[in-house]
Amino acid sequence: MKKEDIEKIEEQMKLANEGLPEKERQLFSDARPTSVPPLNKYLEKFLNWGRAQSLWFLGFGTGCGAVELRPLMTSRFDISRYGIAGRPTPRQSGVFIIGGYASMKTVKRIVRSYEQMQGPKFVIALGSCTINGGMYYDSYNTINRIDHYIPVDVYIAGCMPRPEAIIAGFNKLKEKIKTGKADGMNKYAENFDWYKKNQKQIIKDWNMPDFNW
Amino acid sequence: MNILIKIIYAIISVIVAIVWGLTLGGIVRKIYARVHGRYGPPIWQPFLDIIKSHGKRVSISHGIMFYLGPVFRFGGGLGTYLFIPVIYGSTVFANFSMAGDLLLVMYFIFFGQLGMALGAGEGGHPYSPLGIARGLSQMSTFELPFSLAVIAVAIQYNSLNITTIVAAQQGGILNWTLFTNPFAVIAAMISLLGMNMHSPFSLVLAPQEIPIGPPIEMNGSFLATLQTNRGLFGAAKLVLFMNLFFGGATNLPIMMIKTFLIYLVSVIIGASFPRFRPEQSFRFFLKWPTIIGIISIIFISYF
Numbered sequence: 001m002k003k004e005d006i007e008k009i010e011e012q013m014k015l016a017n018e019g020l021p022e023k024e025r026q027l028f029s030d031a032r033p034t035s036v037p038p039l040n041k042y043l044e045k046f047l048n049w050g051r052a053q054s055l056w057f058l059g060f061g062t063g064c065g066a067v068e069l070r071p072l073m074t075s076r077f078d079i080s081r082y083g084i085a086g087r088p089t090p091r092q093s094g095v096f097i098i099g100g101y102a103s104m105k106t107v108k109r110i111v112r113s114y115e116q117m118q119g120p121k122f123v124i125a126l127g128s129c130t131i132n133g134g135m136y137y138d139s140y141n142t143i144n145r146i147d148h149y150i151p152v153d154v155y156i157a158g159c160m161p162r163p164e165a166i167i168a169g170f171n172k173l174k175e176k177i178k179t180g181k182a183d184g185m186n187k188y189a190e191n192f193d194w195y196k197k198n199q200k201q202i203i204k205d206w207n208m209p210d211f212n213w
Numbered sequence: 214m215n216i217l218i219k220i221i222y223a224i225i226s227v228i229v230a231i232v233w234g235l236t237l238g239g240i241v242r243k244i245y246a247r248v249h250g251r252y253g254p255p256i257w258q259p260f261l262d263i264i265k266s267h268g269k270r271v272s273i274s275h276g277i278m279f280y281l282g283p284v285f286r287f288g289g290g291l292g293t294y295l296f297i298p299v300i301y302g303s304t305v306f307a308n309f310s311m312a313g314d315l316l317l318v319m320y321f322i323f324f325g326q327l328g329m330a331l332g333a334g335e336g337g338h339p340y341s342p343l344g345i346a347r348g349l350s351q352m353s354t355f356e357l358p359f360s361l362a363v364i365a366v367a368i369q370y371n372s373l374n375i376t377t378i379v380a381a382q383q384g385g386i387l388n389w390t391l392f393t394n395p396f397a398v399i400a401a402m403i404s405l406l407g408m409n410m411h412s413p414f415s416l417v418l419a420p421q422e423i424p425i426g427p428p429i430e431m432n433g434s435f436l437a438t439l440q441t442n443r444g445l446f447g448a449a450k451l452v453l454f455m456n457l458f459f460g461g462a463t464n465l466p467i468m469m470i471k472t473f474l475i476y477l478v479s480v481i482i483g484a485s486f487p488r489f490r491p492e493q494s495f496r497f498f499l500k501w502p503t504i505i506g507i508i509s510i511i512f513i514s515y516f
Binding site: 036046047048050053054059074075078081085089091092094118119 | 242246249250251252253254255258261262264265267268269270271272273338420424425429430431432433436
């Protein structure tokens with residue numbers, strides 16, 4: 001392939017960042033997310049073990065399910081004994097818990113927070129509302145399926161799931177991470193256009209860059 | 214050849230310090246959990262957190278200073294540790310102790326914080342400068358009683374060499390600075406509360422207030438470097454206090470017991486008291502510990 005053709009394709013691959021005003025576009029990167037292949041077999045296995053033993057979830061309550069996260073940290077359920085802790089910044093956290101229904105406004109924040117997290121990152125969808133809409137299935141301002149907008153690793157059904165159910169969900173996630181099946185970050189990068197299309201259908205006032213914060 | 218062996222010894226010494234510092238961190242987390250009535254994370258959780266942070270596949274950077282921040286911080290921890298003789302009379306753990314190393318160590322304690330301030334400032338998150346402003350102000354205030362205590366110790370032993378100070382305290386518990394110069398030890402131990410940044414002086418990382426504080430944008434390996442440094446720097450500070458005020462250590466188990474007990478003072482106070490507001494903390498350090506520090510100098514010079 002000629003050098004000019006490669007440059008042309010690279011130009012097409014760049015993100016438009018159309019939501020931003022012209023003068024702000026240069027402040028943000030226009031690179032797309034790339035899928036990162038796993039390292040060699042044994043090293044990746046070791047790292048997956050380490051990732052499973054230390055899960056930091058983002059302290060962002062996106063719905064009523066967030067109320068079930070508080071008892072997890074206190075003395076009755078004490079989730080820290082499994083190496084799980086809350087983290088108030090998306091840069092350092094690796095697990096995103098979608099706490100129940102996600103309204104149109106919240107989806108925008110969910111996408112922003114999810115994209116700011118550094119991979120490998122995992123998503124736990126809590127409650128029936130994230131699976132099929134639950135009791136808000138016909139609401140005008142909530143979405144029905146969260147996995148149309150970000151990739152989900154573990155679902156916890158129920159309305160509301162008890163803290164025990166959340167601990168069971170975390171243990172399920174740990175198993176998935178150890179076997180290397182929790183690969184939402186690469187899934188998001190590979191199906192980036194599809195996710196963006198779905199997100200932009202819902203979020204009407206898209207005044208943010210397409211990716212990269 | 215001599216310097217090569219010295220370097221190998223230093224590497225062993227640094228690894229031991231990191232492992233011990235991180236284990237101490239794990240033990241302290243467990244103690245806090247038991248105080249809260251929880252079971253708590255395993256003692257080796259800090260090691261797992263570091264493996265996890267290094268295992269991140271992507272990592273975002275905000276510029277050159279953002280890279281250098283954690284490097285400076287780790288360099289500060291390494292510099293602090295490498296000039297303190299850890300075990301009195303041991304060749305492996307003697308590190309690079311020399312005449313006047315006490316001043317160098319005090320400089321290095323400050324150095325890491327300044328580097329981190331530059332690096333974290335480039336992250337662009339509003340909580341970073343907030344945490345830095347709090348951290349540097351508090352640092353300046355608790356350095357004052359600590360410096361007064363160090364001056365009192367230097368007058369007492371007529372030396373700025375840590376090895377000489379440790380040597381002068383050998384031969385019985387009553388030779389420790391704790392008993393020969395109690396005012397200096399009180400002032401320094403209060404400033405250690407600020408240095409360890411447990412409650413009531415946990416202004417910098419203050420959860421629920423400015424979550425995470427300066428390293429809020431640090432991720433992946435940047436964060437792992439900071440976590441490793443927390444182990445190393447934590448151990449270095451405790452070893453310095455052990456050497457200056459509690460008679461040093463002649464073997465590894467004694468060093469572990471003494472550093473743990475010194476750390477426990479911070480933990481007991483941290484588990485019992487709520488957090489100060491920044492201005493309360495600054496005023497506290499400038500009031501009582503400073504007065505006690507001045508008394509210690511007068512005490513050691515004239516009595």
